[in-house]
Amino acid sequence: xxxxxxxxxxxxxxxxxxxxxxxxxxxxxxxxxxxxxxxxxxxxxxxxxxxxxxxxxxxxxxxxxxxxxxxxxxxxxxxxxxxxxxxxxxxxxxx
Amino acid sequence: xxxxxxxxxxxxxxxxxxxxxxxxxxxxxxxxxxxxxxxxxxxxxxxxxxxxxxxxxxxxxxxxxxxxxxxxxxxxxxxxxxxxxxxxxxxxxxxxxxxxxxxxxxxxxxxxxxxxxxxxxxxxxxxxxxxxxxxxxxxxxxxxxxxxxxxxxxxxxxxxxxxxxxxxxxxxxxxxxxxxxxxxxxxxxxxxxxxx
Numbered sequence: 001x002x003x004x005x006x007x008x009x010x011x012x013x014x015x016x017x018x019x020x021x022x023x024x025x026x027x028x029x030x031x032x033x034x035x036x037x038x039x040x041x042x043x044x045x046x047x048x049x050x051x052x053x054x055x056x057x058x059x060x061x062x063x064x065x066x067x068x069x070x071x072x073x074x075x076x077x078x079x080x081x082x083x084x085x086x087x088x089x090x091x092x093x094x095x
Numbered sequence: 096x097x098x099x100x101x102x103x104x105x106x107x108x109x110x111x112x113x114x115x116x117x118x119x120x121x122x123x124x125x126x127x128x129x130x131x132x133x134x135x136x137x138x139x140x141x142x143x144x145x146x147x148x149x150x151x152x153x154x155x156x157x158x159x160x161x162x163x164x165x166x167x168x169x170x171x172x173x174x175x176x177x178x179x180x181x182x183x184x185x186x187x188x189x190x191x192x193x194x195x196x197x198x199x200x201x202x203x204x205x206x207x208x209x210x211x212x213x214x215x216x217x218x219x220x221x222x223x224x225x226x227x228x229x230x231x232x233x234x235x236x237x238x239x240x241x242x243x244x245x246x247x248x249x250x251x252x253x254x255x256x257x258x259x260x261x262x263x264x265x266x267x268x269x270x271x272x273x274x275x276x277x278x279x280x281x282x283x284x285x286x287x288x289x290x291x
Contacts, residue, residue: 012202014195021272025246025253026264045207052208053275055215056282059228060247062219067123078122082136083114086143090110093144 008035015039016046020053108159110147117160121167128171128248130229138174142167168249175241176259182237194273197280208279211287224286231281239274246271 008031016039019032028036040047078086108116121142125135146153146166153162199205218224232240245256257267 012198013204014198014202017194017197017276018272021275022268024275025268025271045204048208048210049279052211052215052279052283055211056275056279057247058216059219062216063225064127064248066219067127068120076119076123076126076132078114078118078136078139079132082122082139083118085136086118086140087111087114089140089144090113090147093147094110095147 004031007031008038011035011039013039013043013046016043017049020046020050024053024057110143110150113143113146113163117163120160121163124164124167125171128244129174130233134174138167138170142170145170172245172249172251172259175245179238179241179260194276197276209283209288211283215287218286227286228282231278231285234281235274235277239270239277242267242270243274243278 016036019028019036022028022032023036040050118139121139122135125138126132129135129138142163146163149166153159157165197205232243235243241260242256245251245259246253251259253264253267257264260267262270
């Protein structure tokens with residue numbers, strides 16, 4: 001009990017960033033959750049850190065969607081020699 | 096009695112049309128994840144050859160593109176698995192300090208995250224931003240880049256990533272934490288808030 005309270009009250013930025021990342025991959029324990037929330041209340045740098053991590057994730061998903069939808073005009077195209085090579089491989093492997 | 100079989104079979108289109116029909120899309124997909132042109136080409140080829148062999152399994156439930164991307168994804172995961180296996184095991188320890196470097200002995204920020212000006216979400220449309228992003232990704236140690244790619248690009252479940260990389264969940268969380276910490280800092284320094 002004492003250790004739990006101590007963990008919550010003394011949670012450092014080091015630990016808070018670890019938990020901020022963990023929330024993107026797993027469910028936090030209730031103690032971790034409370035500790036992290038308390039830390040965010042008084043630390044704008046860790047709040048900022050959390051926001052920026054989520055922004056990075058969001059940007060990557062948007063990029064993926066753009067590329068999948070071929071809405072990205074400047075995206076790379078399969079080079080001609082690779083096209084030929086792959087075509088030949090398909091012919092070679094056709095039943 | 097059997098000459099009408101409505102939509103029970105939608106065979107995949109002629110494989111000779113795949114390169115023109117899907118080549119660019121598959122190539123881009125691969126290139127985002129492996130960041131090497133040659134390797135991306137190779138993976139597209141592997142995927143299409145595998146698709147050719149498995150053509151009868153295409154059920155027309157998804158689009159042909161989705162089906163091909165699914166096969167490509169498996170090839171990419173296989174590739175990461177192979178590379179991860181060849182990686183020296185102690186690489187992880189070397190990056191341990193990388194996160195510790197961000198905090199002082201009492202666990203406070205050494206260099207605090209700065210405010211990213213404007214509307215940072217608008218950078219998604221900026222090709223220069225993505226060039227910087229790819230450079231930052233390229234600077235990540237291999238073990239971290241693999242974990243990050245599988246999680247944030249392939250969006251695999253953490254259990255699956257642990258299987259692919261043969262690591263424990265806590266090991267994976269630690270790698271992802273380090274990867275995010277390093278990547279965020281790199282983006283801050285080189286794009287969002289360069290120190291003048």
